[in-house]
Amino acid sequence: MKNIGLFLCSVTGFFIILGCLFYNSLLIDMDKMKDYVTESNLILEEYVKNKEKVDSAKGEYISRLLTIKRGMESANTSFLFDKYKVIKISSIELLIETISEENKNDKEEYLKLVFKSDNESQDELDKLMNKNFIQVTYLSLKTYISVE
Structure with a gap:
């Protein structure tokens, strides 16, 4: 009986360590991406608030977005974060199209x-981080990733 208890404690400990490694890997990946995501969100916010300013300096904003895109693509993240990264990069590509587009109707559609x-990427992040775990532990990871 003593050996069974020891075995169960060892198995439980193993799964706890495995869970911690999973979340630690995600936190490291999020830390690598947070600067890029924050910068792209700032550009998006600036575009929404002041379209004329962004349109007048179109080249600068597109250049910044291309730099962000290249940085995201070259960021070395785990396979767990690949889908989020792909969705976020496509969001940046769409933002580049929005800024470079001349037709107002097409701009609104791209926006x-x-x-x-961005909502899809946030859903993917919530799915990865298991939102219930975050709410129970008060682990507030979305604060620097969210668009809002």
Whole structure:
């Protein structure tokens, strides 16, 4: 009986360590991406608030977004974070299209797609981080990733 208890404690400890490694890996990946995500969110916010300013300095903003995109693509993250990274990069590409587009109707359509893509990336992040775990432990990881 004593050996069974020891075995169960060892198995439980193993799964706890495995869970910690999983969340630690995600936190490290999020830390690598947070600067890029924050910068792209600032550009998006600036575009939404002041379209004329962004349109007048279109080249600068597109250059910044391309730099962010290259940085995200070259960021060395785990396979767990690949889907989030792909969705976020597509969001940046859509934002580049939004800024470079001349037709106002197309701009609005691209902007809707940017917000949709950002929501998809946030959903993917919630799914990865298991939102219930975050709420129970008060582990507030979305604060520097979220678009809002």
